Amino acid sequence: MADRVHSSPKRGRLLTRHGTGLALLGLLTLALVLLGPLFLDRFTQNVLTRSMIYAMMAITVDLLWGYTGILTFGQSAFFGAGAYATALILTHVGGGAQNFALALVLSVILPMALAALVGWLSFYHKSTPLYASVISLVVPIVLSQAIFAGGSFTGSSSGLVGYPVMKLGAANYFRLAGVALILFAGLAWIIVRSDAGRVLIAIRDNPLRAAYLGIRTQRVQIILMTVLGGVAGLCGFLYANAGRIVAPEIAGFGFGTQMIVWTALGGRASIFGPALGAIGIDYLGAxxxxxxxxxxxxxxxxxxxxxxxxxxxxxxxxxxxxxxxxAAPTLATLPDRPQESSKDALLSVTGLRKAYGNFVVLDGIELEVRPGELISVVGPNGAGKTTFLRCLSDGTETIQGTITLAGQNIAGRPPEDVVALGIGRKFQVASVFESMTVAECLRLARATHERPTLWNRASGIHLPSAALDILALTGLDKKLAEPVSGLSHGMRQSLELAMVVAMLPRLILLDEPTAGLTKAERTLIGEVLKRLTQELGYAAILIEHDLDFVKEISQRIVVLHQGRLVMDGPVEEVVNSELVRSIYSGMAHD
Amino acid sequence: MALLLDIATTAALLFIVSAGLFVIFGVLKIINFAHAAWLTIGAYTTVVATKMGLSPWLSLPLAVLVGGLLGAVTEIAIVRPLYRRSLDAILATWGLGVVIVQVITLTFGRDMQMPPALITGTVDVLGLPYSSYRLFLLVAAVIMALAFVLVLERTRLGLNAQAVIMNETLARALGINTSRVRLVTFMLGSAIAALAGVLLTPLSSVDPTMGISWLIGAFMLVMVSGTSVTALALACLCFGAAQVLVSTWISPILGSVTVAVLCAVMLRLHPKGFARG
Incomplete structure (x- = not known):
C-alpha cells in the first residue's frame, strides 16, 4: 500500500524523567514487599496478601471503567471463576505439581472464555454503556447462583475448604502477591501511557468519533475484557491458594461492586489510586x-x-x-493518496429511501460521485441532508435501495467497516477527543494505518501533505502539544478535518464545515477542499447552506428538498434555477 | 392449572416490583440502583406500622408517603447534580442503596422480620385451593397497569412525561418544566417501589438485603421493555412463565436467574426487546 511507511518513526524513550522516578518508587515498594514479612505479624501478612490481590482486581476495574468507560460490576465473576477452577481441581483431582499447573492454566483460560462471551454479549454496534453495565451485573449473579446450585461439587453456600494448596507459607504468599501487584501495576501504567492506551481513552471519551476513525471499538472492548478476565482469573488462582478457602461471595455481585468502590475512592483512571484504595479500604476494613x-x-x-x-x-x-x-512530536510527510486514474463512479446511490415509521426522510435518491469531484448538497433545514450523510457512512441504517462504495455494497457494515472502504466523515459539530492534545488526536486518526504500540508513544506522526497543509494554514502545527479543550471553534473544525484527511479516505463527507467560522477561516477551508479534490483526486460531498461558498469551490450541486433529490447539475445552472430561488425564499412548500 | 395460576401471579409480582424502576427509567433514562433499597424501606414500613399496632393495610399509604419523600430528597441531592453523568448517577444511587441498607441494619438488626400479612388463607379456584394473597397481587398488578395508562394518557403530568420521554430538549423548549417532571417522576417511581415492598412482605423474607434478590430481574425487565407499559406487561408474562417453568422442573435456584439470562440474550439478539414488536 502506498501509505505504508518504511522507516518506522523514532520512538519516544520509555524512561522519561518522570518514569525514572516511578521506577525508583517501584524498586522501593519491591524492597518493602520482600522485606515486609520480617516486620509484620502473621495476621497482618495474611490480610495484606488478600488486599494486594484485591488491588490487582481494582486495577483491572480501573482499566475497564476509568480508562475505557466500561462500568463493570462483573470483574468478580472472572475472579470467582479462576478461584473456583483452582479449588475444584485441587479438591476433586488432588494436589501435585502437575495439578497446580493445570489449575493455573484453567484459572486463566476459563475466565477468559467467559469474559469473551460476556464481551460479545455486551459490545455490539449500537449497544449502550448502560446495557453493558447491566450485563456485567447479571454475570456474577448467574455464576454465584450456579455455584449455589452445584451441591457438593462446588460446596454450595459453604464453599470449598481444606483442599491441598501450594505450600509457600504466609510470608512467601505475601511476597508473591506483592511482586505480582507491582508487575501488573507497572505494566498497566506503561500501557495506559502508550499509544494503545490513547485508543482506550478515545473509546471512553468519544466512541462515535473513534468508530468513524476506523477503530473497531467493540473489538477493542471485547479483547480488553477478555485479557482482563484472564488477569482476574489469575488473581483468583492466587487467592484460592493463599486463602485456602473459596466461597460463593467472591464470584458475586457484592464483591464486584466493592471493586467499583475502591476504584472510585482511590481515583479512577490513575492506576495507583485504585490499587491504594483497595489496599487501604480492605486493610482498614479488616x-x-x-x-x-x-x-x-x-x-x-x-x-x-x-x-x-x-x-x-x-x-x-x-x-x-x-x-x-x-515535547511536541515531530510531523513527517506521507505521500498523498495517488490520483485515481479510473473515471468509474466511486460512490453510487440507487433508489435510496429512508423512513422512520410513516415519516419518510429520503426517497428515490440517485447519485454518482467520481474521484476528484466535489459535490455540494444544498437544501432547506429538514430536507434530509444530514440523514443522507449518515446513510452513506453507516451501512447498518435500515434503508431501501443500494449504496456502493468503491464497488462494494455497504449494506450491513458498521461505520468502522465503511471507513475501511474509504469514507471519512466530518461531523457538523466538531467531534474530537476533548481530553487529548492536538497531536494525540492526529495520531489516533492514523491508528488504523500505523498500529499503535502497547509499550510507548511514537515521537513522530506521519501525515499526508494535505493534512499538514491544514495544520500549517491554521497554525495548529504550533499547538501540537496543547489540549484540544483549549482550542477555538474554528481550530476544532480544522483539526477534525485534518484528522479525517489523515485517514487518507477516498471520499470525504463534510457536514457544514464552515458553520460558525470567520470569513478568513471559511476561505481557508475552501482552499483546502479545492486542493484536495481538484489536485489530489479526493472525492467530497459537502453539505452547505452558504450558496456563495458553494459557488466558489464545487463543480456540481445537488438539491435536496423534502427528502427528494430535485436537481443535480453544474453550479451555475443550479444556483440560477427558478427552483433553488424559490426553495431558498421559502415558496416551494407546495 | 396451579401452574397457570403460578405463572399469572408471578408475572403480576414481577410487574409490581419492576413498575417503580420502569417509571424512573422511562423519563430519566437512568437505572435507579437504589430501587432495592426502596423495596426494603417499603417492607420495613409495614414492620414499623404493625409494631405500632396499625393495620397492615395502613402501611400501603404510609409506604407511598415515605417512598415519595425519600425519592424527592434523592432526586434533588443526588440525581439532579449528576444529570450529565448518567453512569455516575447510577453509581451514586447504588451507593445510596448501600447506605440505606446499612442504616436499616443498624436500626433493626440483621434478623428476619415477620410482619402480619395483609390477607391470609386460600380460596378455591375451579376446585383448587390457591393462596388468596397471590390472587390479590394479580388484581393489584392489573390496577397498577391501568393506573399507568390513565395517568400517561389522561393527565397533564402524563402528557408532559410523554413529551420528556420522546424529546427532552424539545419539551424544555416548549416550556415544559422538565426538571419538575423529573422530580415528580422520581418521587412517583420511589413511592411505587416502596408500595411494592409492602406488597412483597408476605411472600419474601423481610431483612435488610431482601431487595437485592429482586433487583436484577427488575432491571432486565425494564431494559427489554423500554418505555411501553404493554411491553413491560408482556415481558413480565413471558419471562415470569419461563421462571416458573424452570423453577418447577429444573431448579428453583436457577429459576431465580432465568429472567435475567433470557432478557440479556434477547437484548443481544434483538436490541429493541419488546419495545417494538
Missing part, C-alpha cells in the same frame, strides 16, 4: 469491621456517594495534576 461492621460499611457508602458527587477523580484528584511535559 481492622475495624470486627468491632463495628455495619458502621464501617455505612461510612464507606457515604464516602462513596460524596466522592461520586463532588470528587469524581477520587482521592487521586487531591494530588496536583502533573504538568504535561511531553
Amino acid at each position: 481492622q475495624l469491621s470486627g468491632s463495628m461492621p455495619y458502621v464501617w460499611q455505612l461510612i464507606i457508602g457515604v464516602l462513596f456517594v460524596v466522592m461520586i458527587l463532588f470528587m469524581p477523580r477520587g482521592l487521586a484528584g487531591l494530588l496536583p495534576r502533573r504538568q504535561r511535559t511531553a
Whole structure:
C-alpha cells in the first residue's frame, strides 16, 4: 500500500524523567514487599496478601471503567471463576505439581472464555454503556447462583475448604502477591501511557468519533475484557491458594461492586489510586469491621456517594495534576493518496429511501460521485441532508435501495467497516477527543494505518501533505502539544478535518464545515477542499447552506428538498434555477 | 392449572416490583440502583406500622408517603447534580442503596422480620385451593397497569412525561418544566417501589438485603421493555412463565436467574426487546 511507511518513526524513550522516578518508587515498594514479612505479624501478612490481590482486581476495574468507560460490576465473576477452577481441581483431582499447573492454566483460560462471551454479549454496534453495565451485573449473579446450585461439587453456600494448596507459607504468599501487584501495576501504567492506551481513552471519551476513525471499538472492548478476565482469573488462582478457602461471595455481585468502590475512592483512571484504595479500604476494613461492621460499611457508602458527587477523580484528584511535559512530536510527510486514474463512479446511490415509521426522510435518491469531484448538497433545514450523510457512512441504517462504495455494497457494515472502504466523515459539530492534545488526536486518526504500540508513544506522526497543509494554514502545527479543550471553534473544525484527511479516505463527507467560522477561516477551508479534490483526486460531498461558498469551490450541486433529490447539475445552472430561488425564499412548500 | 395460576401471579409480582424502576427509567433514562433499597424501606414500613399496632393495610399509604419523600430528597441531592453523568448517577444511587441498607441494619438488626400479612388463607379456584394473597397481587398488578395508562394518557403530568420521554430538549423548549417532571417522576417511581415492598412482605423474607434478590430481574425487565407499559406487561408474562417453568422442573435456584439470562440474550439478539414488536 502506498501509505505504508518504511522507516518506522523514532520512538519516544520509555524512561522519561518522570518514569525514572516511578521506577525508583517501584524498586522501593519491591524492597518493602520482600522485606515486609520480617516486620509484620502473621495476621497482618495474611490480610495484606488478600488486599494486594484485591488491588490487582481494582486495577483491572480501573482499566475497564476509568480508562475505557466500561462500568463493570462483573470483574468478580472472572475472579470467582479462576478461584473456583483452582479449588475444584485441587479438591476433586488432588494436589501435585502437575495439578497446580493445570489449575493455573484453567484459572486463566476459563475466565477468559467467559469474559469473551460476556464481551460479545455486551459490545455490539449500537449497544449502550448502560446495557453493558447491566450485563456485567447479571454475570456474577448467574455464576454465584450456579455455584449455589452445584451441591457438593462446588460446596454450595459453604464453599470449598481444606483442599491441598501450594505450600509457600504466609510470608512467601505475601511476597508473591506483592511482586505480582507491582508487575501488573507497572505494566498497566506503561500501557495506559502508550499509544494503545490513547485508543482506550478515545473509546471512553468519544466512541462515535473513534468508530468513524476506523477503530473497531467493540473489538477493542471485547479483547480488553477478555485479557482482563484472564488477569482476574489469575488473581483468583492466587487467592484460592493463599486463602485456602473459596466461597460463593467472591464470584458475586457484592464483591464486584466493592471493586467499583475502591476504584472510585482511590481515583479512577490513575492506576495507583485504585490499587491504594483497595489496599487501604480492605486493610482498614479488616481492622475495624470486627468491632463495628455495619458502621464501617455505612461510612464507606457515604464516602462513596460524596466522592461520586463532588470528587469524581477520587482521592487521586487531591494530588496536583502533573504538568504535561511531553515535547511536541515531530510531523513527517506521507505521500498523498495517488490520483485515481479510473473515471468509474466511486460512490453510487440507487433508489435510496429512508423512513422512520410513516415519516419518510429520503426517497428515490440517485447519485454518482467520481474521484476528484466535489459535490455540494444544498437544501432547506429538514430536507434530509444530514440523514443522507449518515446513510452513506453507516451501512447498518435500515434503508431501501443500494449504496456502493468503491464497488462494494455497504449494506450491513458498521461505520468502522465503511471507513475501511474509504469514507471519512466530518461531523457538523466538531467531534474530537476533548481530553487529548492536538497531536494525540492526529495520531489516533492514523491508528488504523500505523498500529499503535502497547509499550510507548511514537515521537513522530506521519501525515499526508494535505493534512499538514491544514495544520500549517491554521497554525495548529504550533499547538501540537496543547489540549484540544483549549482550542477555538474554528481550530476544532480544522483539526477534525485534518484528522479525517489523515485517514487518507477516498471520499470525504463534510457536514457544514464552515458553520460558525470567520470569513478568513471559511476561505481557508475552501482552499483546502479545492486542493484536495481538484489536485489530489479526493472525492467530497459537502453539505452547505452558504450558496456563495458553494459557488466558489464545487463543480456540481445537488438539491435536496423534502427528502427528494430535485436537481443535480453544474453550479451555475443550479444556483440560477427558478427552483433553488424559490426553495431558498421559502415558496416551494407546495 | 396451579401452574397457570403460578405463572399469572408471578408475572403480576414481577410487574409490581419492576413498575417503580420502569417509571424512573422511562423519563430519566437512568437505572435507579437504589430501587432495592426502596423495596426494603417499603417492607420495613409495614414492620414499623404493625409494631405500632396499625393495620397492615395502613402501611400501603404510609409506604407511598415515605417512598415519595425519600425519592424527592434523592432526586434533588443526588440525581439532579449528576444529570450529565448518567453512569455516575447510577453509581451514586447504588451507593445510596448501600447506605440505606446499612442504616436499616443498624436500626433493626440483621434478623428476619415477620410482619402480619395483609390477607391470609386460600380460596378455591375451579376446585383448587390457591393462596388468596397471590390472587390479590394479580388484581393489584392489573390496577397498577391501568393506573399507568390513565395517568400517561389522561393527565397533564402524563402528557408532559410523554413529551420528556420522546424529546427532552424539545419539551424544555416548549416550556415544559422538565426538571419538575423529573422530580415528580422520581418521587412517583420511589413511592411505587416502596408500595411494592409492602406488597412483597408476605411472600419474601423481610431483612435488610431482601431487595437485592429482586433487583436484577427488575432491571432486565425494564431494559427489554423500554418505555411501553404493554411491553413491560408482556415481558413480565413471558419471562415470569419461563421462571416458573424452570423453577418447577429444573431448579428453583436457577429459576431465580432465568429472567435475567433470557432478557440479556434477547437484548443481544434483538436490541429493541419488546419495545417494538
